[in-house]
Amino acid sequence: MNKSISITLLLAGIGLPFSAISAETQSKLPNLITLQNGEQSIAIDPNSLLIDWYTQTTNVQINESALLVESTRQHASQVMQISDKSASWLLEPSNIMVNATFNKELKITFDQMSKTPIPRNMPLTLKWFDLPDRQANALLMPFSEGMRIPTNNKTWMEYMASNFSNSNTTQNLKMPFWSVEVTGETNHYVSYQLINPTNNQLNFSISNQKLDMQAEHQFTMLNHHEPFAVLITLGNDQLDGAKQYRQWRKQQGLATPLSEKLARQPQLKHLIGASHVYLFGDDVLAIEDVKDWWGLNEWYFTQTELMLTKDAKKGLLKLRKGTRWLSKSHKRLLVESINLSLTRLITVEQTAPNNNGIKQQFEAAQKRKAWLVTNANTYLIDAELWGQGLSKGMINNLIAAGLSKLWIGLNKWTSAFYQPQVVDQAKQAGYLIGTYDSYNTAIAKGINDSWLTAQLPNAMREQCAIEKANGHKTKGFRGNGYYLNPVCERGYVEQRIKDIIHYGRFNSLFLDVDATAMTREDYSQNGGMNETQMLDAFNQRMEWIASNQDVVLGSEDGNSLTTQGIAFAHGMETVGFGWTDKDMKINRKSPYFLGAWYPKHKPDFFFKSARVKQPYKTLFFSPQYKVPLYQTVFHDELINSYHWHSDSLKLSDVQVERDLTSQLYNTPAMVHLSRDEAKHVDSPRIKALQHYQQAFLPIHQMLWDKAMTDFKWLDKQGLLQQTTFSDGSIIIANFSQTDIRLADNRGIPSTSIVALLSDDTVIEWTPSIYVE
Structure with missing residues (x-):
């Protein structure tokens, strides 16, 4: 920092009059602004936005000299000290008006005042923040649940600079704030909340052998009338930024506690204490449904109605009983071939373009099942027991295992159409059961007809496509089709949701993407929508489902900007990583390979x-790099778990750490199941669910409506951590391999949690590995 600036800010901070500053310093900083609130003061250089915060005991640098507009330095004019707590000034040549107000927090607002319209493809970029890296010891970032990032850690520096630069503060940052741990005689935490969270970008770099961070905002043709505002607070605890944001959400009427949601929707009681399960396998027939393999194989090749698959002809046609044996792969091929041939024989009846076809999908499923009963029943078990994922036997085993609370998700709604009575069975057992659905991407017919959610009318795909500023339509998921504006064709979307719930008999629904805050500007004639308006559209769509359909609604991520209507979300407790890593995605010999997307009924990628x-x-x-920012804000408002790409059992060598963290934060486990993975109550994945329930169910039943109020390390290494909740309950997790005894003589076994609940219940739990 420039020495003269430091002297100036110090003098201002201790309350010396401006006249006491040297003439040389006054000439260099003629517009220095000092804001006062009680015994604290803030000094701002309006030309550069250099900010220092002074208390009785310390001074904290809040921002480096960062201010640039379109990469151009600015000059402050019309500087006006409105009061000892407020000031304003105009930045030139950008013509942006700035207002700074200091109450308990510092609020800085930027208004774009130019009368010259901002061109469609030429946004005005305001760089306003540069991390004061000299004092910064760690960043607390809500990427996923929360990351604690030491600024001097070389591995973190390189990873953040390579993977998190150009992050936006809507989808990438799960809550629109971050905190900086500042070292000194006592640690302070500076938190920065973006009141306007859209059209922002974070950049990370390495400077002076430390991690550096910058932030910028864009005024665009569509959002130029929206002021950009930042709320800056100074505290003494690492959760202060999260607590400030939680309080702000309440003040803005954005927070809806789970207790209030439960009063409005009694079925939500089934979510309290529930582990989350995804059932895989969408077809009518499973390997477990066959009782005469040789007879079925011979029958298949005599069915002139069926279009035989090439793989079946190649792999099964020449097999003869007594000369060969049917291997597991042969059996799988036969069942897959029958299911595929049956789908080709009995197709879904074509409907008018604006008809969603859900009724016709239901009817086709029932006809396929009836056709098999008529033509192949001799070789199969009772038709009421069929099903790859969803089946009577599956639900029976879950009940028999004593799993009293579950959320059950299906990959496709059509898997429920074959056995709708099993959905009723699950509901009668007290489970929530729903299907995956989405209205984010629309693709043309023939590209991937098995991607049901993306099968939307051609006119809707074209007319609702989001148009970028350059005039191009925004490509959809993985470059397929187009991403859609959520306000477009709401009538069609609402009718399809109604029909899916009706024919599937669901009491829950998982609406993918809507809660990720994956927002964009839409320059189409039908759109003309900025990012803030698009966030509102996502929230309105979810709120409509929760208010008008009798289902418990969930969505992906549960990003803080898009939580209206949802009671649960999947994704916050993990973070996406290694998307382009060849050892994880391509190299099948690698121990890190996540797996292929087959077999169809149970893809290796998930199992x-x-x-x-x-x-x-x-x-x-590693526990020392995690901090429960999200749970501090949302624990009593929204139940969150893992992303379905990585259930609780997927990552073998970090399962213990994930299990302990999940119990410490009081978040539910997620376990994937297929028919063959749940044959018996002692199947490994069923046993895992039983084990998770032993701790999570009683703890969550006590804490589901309680706020997380504190998080701290009980040792210097971060291997012994404690969370505290608003009723006084605490959970302690020992991540180390050594038993630890606390000052009160309570023992915490190695790799275990101990929950001390407010009703004096004590629960001790240790992770177990059921799936290698």
């Missing part, structure tokens, strides 16, 4: 255990 490659293992799963 095959995998190890975690460095540096991901250390950065994302």
Whole structure:
């Protein structure tokens, strides 16, 4: 920092009059602004936005000299000290008006005042923040649940600079704030909350052998009328930023506690204490449904109605009883071939373009099942027991295992159409059961007709496509089709949701993407929508479902900007990593390979255990780099779990760390099941669910409506951690391999949690490995 600036800010901070500053310093900083609130003061250089905060005991640098507009330095004019707590000034040549107000927090607002319209493809970029890296010891960032990132850690520096630069503060940052741990005689935490969270970008770099961070905002043709505002607070606890944001949400009427949601929707009681399960396998027939394999194989090749598959002809046609044996792969091929041939024989009846076809899908499913009963019943078990994922036997085994609370999700709604009575059975058992649905991407017919959610009318795909500023339509998921504006064709969307719930008989629904805050500006004639308006559209769509359909609604991520209507979300307790890593995605010989997307009824990608490659293992799963920012804000408002790509059993060498963290934060486990993975009550994945329930169910039943109020390390290494809740309950997790005894003589076994609940219940739990 420039020495003269430091002297100036120090003098201002201790309350010396401006006249006491040297003439040389006054000439260099003629517009220095000092804001006062009680015994604290803030000094701002309006030309550069250099900010220092002074208390009785310390001074904290809040911002480096960061201010640039379109990469151009600015000059402050019309500087006006409105009061000792407020000031304003105009930045030139950008013509942006700035207002700074200091109460308990510092609020800085930027208004774009130019009368010259901002061109469609030429946004005005305001760089306003540069991390004061000299004092910064760690960043607390809500990427996923929360990351604690030491600024001097070389591995973190390189990873953040390579993977998190150009992050936006809507989808990438799960809550629109971050905190900086500042070292000194006592640690302070500076938190920065973006009142306007849209059209922002975070950049990370390495400077002076430390991690550096910058932030910028864009005024665009569509959002130029929206002021950009930042709320800056100074505290003494690492959760202060999260607590400030939680309080702000309440003040803005954005927070809806789970207790209030439960009063409005009694079925939500089934979510309290529930582990989350995804059932895989969508077709009518499973391997377990066959009782005469040789007879079925011979029958298949005599059915002139069926269009035989090439794979079946090649792999099964020449097999003869007595000369060969039917292997597991042969059996799988036969069942897959029958299911595929049956789908080709009995197709879904074509409807008008604006008809969603859900009724016709239901009817086709029932006809396929009836056709098999008529033509192949001799070789199969009772038709009421059929089903790859959803089946009577599956639900029976879950009940028999004593799993009293579950949320059950289906990959496709059509898997429920074959056995709707099993959905009723699950509901009667007290489970929530729903299907995956989405209205984010629309694709043309023939590209991937099995991607049901993306099968939307051609006119809707074209007319609702989001148009970028350059005039191009925004490509959809993985470059397929187009991403859609959520306000467009709401009538069609609402009718399809109604029909899916009606024919599937669901009491829950998982609406993918809507809660990720994946927002964009839409320049189409039908759109003309900025990012803030698009966030509102996502929230309105989810709120409509929760208010008008009798289902418990969930969505992906549960990003803080898009939580209206949802009671649960999947994704916050993990973070996406290694998307382009060849050892994880391509190299099948690698121990880090996540798995192929087959077999169809149980893809390895979801069921095959995998190890975690460095540096991901250390950065994302070591307890000393995690902090429960999200749970501090949302624990009593929204139940969150893992993303379905990585259930509780997927990552073998960090399962213990993930299990302990989940119990420490009081978040539910997620376990994937298929028919063959749940044959008996003692199947490994069923046993895992039983084990998770032993701790999570009683603890969550006590804490589901309680706020998380504190988080701290009980040792210097971060291997002994404690969370505290608003009723006084505490949970302690020992991540180490050594039993530890606390000052009160209470023992915490190695790799275990101990929950001391407010009703004096004590629960001790240790992770177990059921799936290698």
